[in-house]
Amino acid sequence: MKRLPPLPALHTFLITAQCCNFTRAAEQLHITQGAVSRQIAGLEDHLGYPLFIRQARGLALTAEGREWLPRVEKVFGLIGEATEQIGVQRETLQLKAPSCVMRWLLPRLLQWQKERPDVPVKLTASLQHSVDFQREPFDAAVIYGPPPDNSPGALHLFDEQLTPVCSPQLLEGSPALNAPQDLQEHLLLHPTHDLQDWSVWLEAAGLRLSNLGSGQHFETLDQAMSMASHGTGVAIGDWSLIGDDLHAGRLVMPFDLKVKTGLAYYVVVPAGAEPSPPLEELMLWLVEQAHLR
Template identity: 40%
Template sequence: MIRRLPPLKSLRAFEAAARHLSFTRAADELFVTQAAVSHQIKSLEDFLGVQLFVRRNRQLLLTDEGQSYWPKIRDIFEILTNATEEIKAQRASGELTVSVVPSFATVWLVPRLSKFKQIYPDIEVRLKASDEMVNFVREDVDVAIYYDKGDYPGMHSITLLNEKLTPLCAPSLLEGDKPLKSPEDLKLHTLLHDGTTDDWRRWLKFAGVKGISLNQGPVFSHTVMVQQAAIYGQGIAMGHLVLSQSDVMAGRLIRPFGLTMESDYSYDIVCPKESSERPKVKAFTDWLLETVRLESGGLC
């Protein structure tokens, strides 16, 4: 007896939409339109004969049937992903040299590398922390992770994470005698800088705040150093939410305002076009993208 299963595309659309509780965010993840996600969900609902989502007060919610179905589909996709990665790992081996911006390497990549090693034990990762663009012809580098505006002529590139900006500070700053209830109150506090005032300037303009001098306050060479200074209560940092996620979730840093701005910059995976399909490069790239996908529900 042949068992009829729903289309894989419909299940993928459902899993992403259920995880995000948003057709729009699911569409962004799957690189399709919102209408395409909606169509796939409708096809799945017709196949199952039940409604999986409902809209209430402009929010997308799972029905009882959807809540029951989603964990099972999520687990199935994780099993498929792990099985696929295990097979790919059998042919991916050798040294892989990765050039990566120091702050991202320290805060995001290094804590997760052990998981990559578990899946690909025959790939030896060599990290090269650098803010400079790689000359792939002259340098012994297989792939790079840049923090930039996404313009890499002649290269194969994929956006890994988009950055978001908002002020961050230690909880203790809210307990002092200087108020921090609105962006205007930043005039009373020390601003911390990472070698440029561009992020602060853009965010203050975005928030409609004027009259704050950006020529004062400590300057650090890397964003992580600014973040640490903020944790110790030395001032207010322009927070990069990708890098500060763990500190925000742990309560070491807080967002005094609910105003978050999209950065012009993103974390991008870049390599020569001819290298993109090499087993060890593709294994690393696919693992990075899958890690972000699985963690996307927890990004602050």
């Protein structure tokens, strides 16, 4: 295999061919005109044929020079592309989200990392439903609550819709669970320490249960859903967050009634901030995933 020509000489050839003038090439390369001329002459000696026709008013490429030019342009284009892409530190997006949304969010972020390994995301879970960007160093956050009035760039993911859920085995067993009033005979599972979620749904269903206050309470929605899937009792959950469990058959809805609370989940960025292209892509992707339910 013939020895390859030196890379600096090829770069000088590229600039000179684009200018067709030794003087202008020297100005761009920040070397003397004589140095340009010597490098071109050395390259021609190495190859064994001329690349330029020296004319009184400038330079012209020979037939060999015209064949070399697109190839050298491609080589240096690839080198430039590699310089920009290889070894560049990837931007890790800092995302905060309340623990109640983790059952929906975590599987989707895992899917995001499979599809976009070049845009890593660090997720921080919190019991808080909001974010204070002035004190917390996050690029974006998923929040839960009423529509945010101080985040014009907030993107709506989905509304909270409460509905009872249980395991398929509990639904098929005894005591019966055919109508909402049958909840009186079952252990009620609460995703929080208050009775609010069950109270909202029961009011919409027109029911009052004497066993409402005697159920089992949990710290998070995830804990309540896990206990429900094992047949422990009937939990109240957000239909929007437990769709994966319903599709997989781990949980079932004994009744059709879903009650909107007026609260929802949003993905937000700091007020006045312009999200980076990768962050904007992630936010829009999450909205798209929310609409696939």
